[in-house]
Amino acid sequence: MTDADHEVEDLLRTLAPQVLGALARRTGDFDASEDAVQEALIVAADRWPRDGIPERPRGWLLQTAQRKLVDHWRSDDARRRRERLTTAREVVGGPEVVNHDDTLTVLLLCCHPALTPASAIALTLRAVGGLTTAQVASAFLVPEATMAQRISRAKATIRAAGATFEEPGAEELPQRVRSVLRVLYLVFNEGYAASSGEGVHRTDLTDEAIRLTRAAHRLLPAEPEVTSLLALMLLTDARRSARTTPAGDLVPLAEQDRRLWDRDKIREGTALLDGTLGAGRGFIGEYQVQAAIAAVHDRAEKAAATDWPQVLALQGMLEDLTANPLVTLSRAVATANVHGPEAGLAVLDGLGERLDGSHRFDAVRAHLLELAGCDEEAAAAYRKAAARATNLQEQRHLSARAALAAHRAPAPRLDRVAHRTD
């Protein structure tokens, strides 16, 4: 891509939700407006780099999208057409006023609680992020037609849930913001996960999640959990280049080259997090505590300097907030770092059933057994974890750990040797 292409793409993606908001507000037809804006974006992405950016890009996009929408309505069936054309005349003839930024309303609608996470993510990336269907499809490694269907269905679900293009009332807002945060967090995860391996073409999603969360933060500056989520993303993403080897293998936190960590992101994330703590009123939020844990790791200049008692205290808070057994699992690791491996293993008691055969339970158990010097049991637990792992990097890592632990373990007993040679 040339610089001109990048400039156009950045502009289009900022304007996309604003133009969609304006069109949906005028017509009351979010579904068709969204399709029309998508078509207008494709036309602009083709023309602008060649012909130059129009003087009033937002007005140009809005007008092009309106034309597409009217074309769509004309092709609709006769009865609907009559109703629509009345609106269409009003729309096209109306003065072009785009002062009100409806990005937040668009975002809240795309993350509607009636949607499954997968459909909300797809719709948000297209309607708010301004990505094309093809880009969203390639980010999730599915055919374009499949992704297009997912987006259409998402819009149909919103319609069926009776949601309209309006700002939610004050009493509904907190719950709707929570849905938005969940979706943005999942987009970040997708990119974060993919950037650690073969799916290098998916790394864009991490940046996209940060860009969208920045937008949400700009629109909702007083919501501490929005600020905290942005902080969490920055504090986590800061470690991106140190997290994998050039070959794509995982580098554990303790061994990462901390000089590769992005200091600017850490500074920005820490400042955002401090802002939420300063807000006072005793607010404690899930993303805030997660960001605080990430900040403790980012502050340590070397692994040995990590303030584990602080991590342990924060994980206790997070556990109270979420009651998530995976948090208990993390607390076991922090406990081991503060009070020794046996204390960590004690936290694991009874947790296995709650995690229902998750390979992460066996991975942590293996690690703590290794720390306690029980290499043979550690090797067995690592093997069990590797057999159930569902992602490639973790599986490779766990298999290597199993081999190392087995290598350190006392020489195999005779019966086992006999068993192996058959």
Place this chain on the structure above:
Amino acid sequence: MTRYLLAVDFQSGPDDTPMEQWQPEEVTAHLDYYRALYAELEASGELVDHTILTGPDLAKVVTSDGTRSVVTDGPFQEIKEWVAGFQIVDVETEERALEIAARVSAVPGRGGVPTQQPIQVRRVMDEGPADAAAMDDFLATVTHDHH
């Protein structure tokens, strides 16, 4: 969303009459069923891919020690468990993958009776973990040699 490979091999269901001996309308019904199923899975945004492989008659098996390779032609003895075709679906839950596999196994065969061929349901390995916080914890957990 999680990807699953739904694979079918050459093991038949209760009726082992080969397709070449079915009535033409039975074959049509069989193919129409697949077509409708794929249209439905595409519309639900779950279908990633579907493929049918050529038969074992055209297959070759290759082994190599790195310098010399040996290519074996058929006919092969144990072909029952060879892959004959597959679908890849991207679904919310494992239950949904099992449900789709059941639909595949119920494809009508001779006399319109479901073939009941066994369908293997295999989760595709993710390229990364599904959760950034969990990944961080994972990286905080696993360290290299402690001894």
